[in-house]
Amino acid sequence: xxxxxxxxxxxxxxxxxxxxxxxxxxxxxxxxxxxxxxxxxxxxxxxxxxxxxxxxxxxxxxxxxxxxxxxxxxxxxxxxxxxxxxxxxxxxxxxxxxxxxxxxxxxxxxxxxxxxxxxxxxxxxxxxxxxxxxxxxxxxxxxx
Amino acid sequence: xxxxxxxxxxxxxxxxxxxxxxxxxxxxxxxxxxxxxxxxxxxxxxxxxxxxxxxxxxxxxxxxxxxxxxxxxxxxxxxxxxxxxxxxxxxxxxxxxxxxxxxxxxxxxxxxxxxxxxxxxxxxxxxxxxxxxxxxxxxxxxxxxxxxxxxxxxxxxxxxxxxxxxxxxxxxxxxxxxxxxxxxxx
Numbered sequence: 139x140x141x142x143x144x145x146x147x148x149x150x151x152x153x154x155x156x157x158x159x160x161x162x163x164x165x166x167x168x169x170x171x172x173x174x175x176x177x178x179x180x181x182x183x184x185x186x187x188x189x190x191x192x193x194x195x196x197x198x199x200x201x202x203x204x205x206x207x208x209x210x211x212x213x214x215x216x217x218x219x220x221x222x223x224x225x226x227x228x229x230x231x232x233x234x235x236x237x238x239x240x241x242x243x244x245x246x247x248x249x250x251x252x253x254x255x256x257x258x259x260x261x262x263x264x265x266x267x268x269x270x271x272x273x274x275x276x277x278x279x280x281x282x
Numbered sequence: 283x284x285x286x287x288x289x290x291x292x293x294x295x296x297x298x299x300x301x302x303x304x305x306x307x308x309x310x311x312x313x314x315x316x317x318x319x320x321x322x323x324x325x326x327x328x329x330x331x332x333x334x335x336x337x338x339x340x341x342x343x344x345x346x347x348x349x350x351x352x353x354x355x356x357x358x359x360x361x362x363x364x365x366x367x368x369x370x371x372x373x374x375x376x377x378x379x380x381x382x383x384x385x386x387x388x389x390x391x392x393x394x395x396x397x398x399x400x401x402x403x404x405x406x407x408x409x410x411x412x413x414x415x416x417x418x419x420x421x422x423x424x425x426x427x428x429x430x431x432x433x434x435x436x437x438x439x440x441x442x443x444x445x446x447x448x449x450x451x452x453x454x455x456x457x458x459x460x461x462x463x464x465x466x467x468x
Binding site: 152153186187188189190219220222225226227262263264265266267268269 | 287293295297302304305306308313315317349351353355364395397399402404405406408410412413414422423424
């Protein structure tokens with residue numbers, strides 16, 4: 139599967155995935171973010187392991203014309219161990235969301251591709267956190 | 283020295299302060315999950331499961347299936363989607379090398395984590411070296427909570443030196459935890 143330019147996914151060991159998807163305010167062009175507007179990043183945390191896992195994430199953006207609206211880290215999400223069904227297990231999921239906004243008059247020439255990079259920490263029950271070596275990112279086109 | 287954490291609701295962890303070693307027992311929803319740090323590669327951990335199942339009737343019965351369903355991820359982060367596959371086993375596999383051999387050979391060459399579902403049990407091996415340092419791995423099992431002592435037997439086989447020492451020390455408390463949860467459930 140090929141990702142669209144504004145979504146990404148990343149594994150972090152322990153059979154977990156973190157997928158991010160950006161929903162912008164421009165209908166039909168979900169990666170575009172006009173000035174003074176904000177869009178939403180949806181985080182899907184997927185746990186395929188035999189352990190309950192806690193997912194925490196924080197965002198950094200560049201350039202400064204793109205910034206997070208509200209706290210950089212949404213509340214950590216606890217995802218139960220994978221469900222054991224008929225013959226094999228199925229992953230369980232948790233969701234978090236945060237908003238990114240396009241700050242006007244920051245001296246950048248529009249349109250411009252901005253990025254948001256997410257640092258994810260996954261913590262098993264014995265409290266030894268780990269992070270993926272390559273964090274997931276989203277690319278967003280800042281427009282006038 | 284050990285850091286002990288007991289949440290009073292079936293989650294019990296003993297951790298090496300400042301080090302990578304740990305052992306964990308979690309009892310919830312009728313299942314027991316037991317995990318520990320290990321220095322053993324995947325094949326040796328699966329070999330320990332097979333060896334214990336060869337003489338432990340309860341575990342053998344719980345794992346009684348001719349098919350293994352596995353899901354694995356490699357270290358190659360450009361390909362984070364896990365691979366799923368199914369492996370057939372001959373009858374009477376406990377005690378043979380078939381279980382460990384077939385699963386290990388089917389796993390990605392750069393396997394970082396693998397979960398194996400067989401019968402009513404699941405087993406998971408993690409290579410934690412990328413986050414916890416070279417040679418740090420973990421192995422764990424999930425089965426009906428009545429099998430908690432059988433799962434601990436496997437952990438005793440695969441655990442590192444720190445785990446051996448502390449499993450002996452905390453075994454009575456873990457047994458009491460399992461009994462307590464059983465009693466509470468009735």
